[in-house]
Amino acid sequence: MIPLSWHTDFVVLITRTGSHAYGLAGPDSDEDYQGTALSPVSWLIGFPPADHAHTVVSHYPDDRTVHTLTKFCRLALQANPTLLDSLFCRDQDVVYQTITGQILRQHRDWFLSQRVYAAYSGYARDQLRRMRNHNTPQGSHADLIARYGYDTKNAMHLIRLLLMAKTALQDGRIDVYRSDREFLLSIRQGHYSAATIQDMAEALDADCQILRIRSVLPPVPDTSAIENWLMTVHQAWIAGDSTLLQEIPAPSVSRFE
DSSP: OOOTTHHHHTEEEEEEETHHHHTOOOTTOOOEEEEEEOOOHHHHHSOOOOGGGGEEEEOSSSEEEEEEHHHHHHHHHTTOHHHHHHHHSOGGGEEEEBHHHHHHHHTGGGGOSTHHHHHHHHHHHHHHHHHHOOSSOOHHHHHHHHHHSSOHHHHHHHHHHHHHHHHHHHHSOOOOSOTTHHHHHHHHTTOSOHHHHHHHHHHHHHHHHHHHHTOSSOSSOOHHHHHHHHHHHHHHHHTTOGGGGOBOOOSSSOOOO
16 A cells, blocks of 8 residues: 655655755745655556656645655756755755665766756746736735835846856856855845846856856766666665665754654
């Protein structure tokens, strides 16, 4: 029988993501968590459920998203920014990990490639569209638009994404916690006009396009290494190796329960 709580019974990694992981959280910022779990064995050797069942999302008491290990790796291979955040966040933003999750983070460089440009710039363009489109503002974003004339939170994340892409292409790393947090927070606080933000974004995007040509990152990630590791983990899991779920103390005081 498939346990209804597979996403907690078999969890191998949970990390803090979002504004808290970036160092950009305010007093009203939500807590966001992202993670991965081993699939029930029946999903691996029998008929797996529909694709949506490979991800569980909950919004109480905080925002939590847990993917099966296979889906997590598949999305990370496409340079999904949120999943790369989980792999590259600071150790203190790891709130739960097992041996499997620890090894996954140790192998995080396998997932890096020039795909970060397409993924991060795509998310950035979405933030730019949101920043421009304030016909139906809601919640705290409506307050920002009323105060500054545009959505400064979207503007902050627009610039953050492009800065992260630039560092990845240039230096081969994902800087989740922002050393430039004061600059990014100044954007959220409306210190720049919308036109200036758009100019910044266009300049950063141009930099990224140049850096992509001579990037230290490979054109595509090391899919073979990831697949071989996944097969090793799943073979051990099918064989009943419970050490895969052996908890490794995480530096963070937070717990995923």
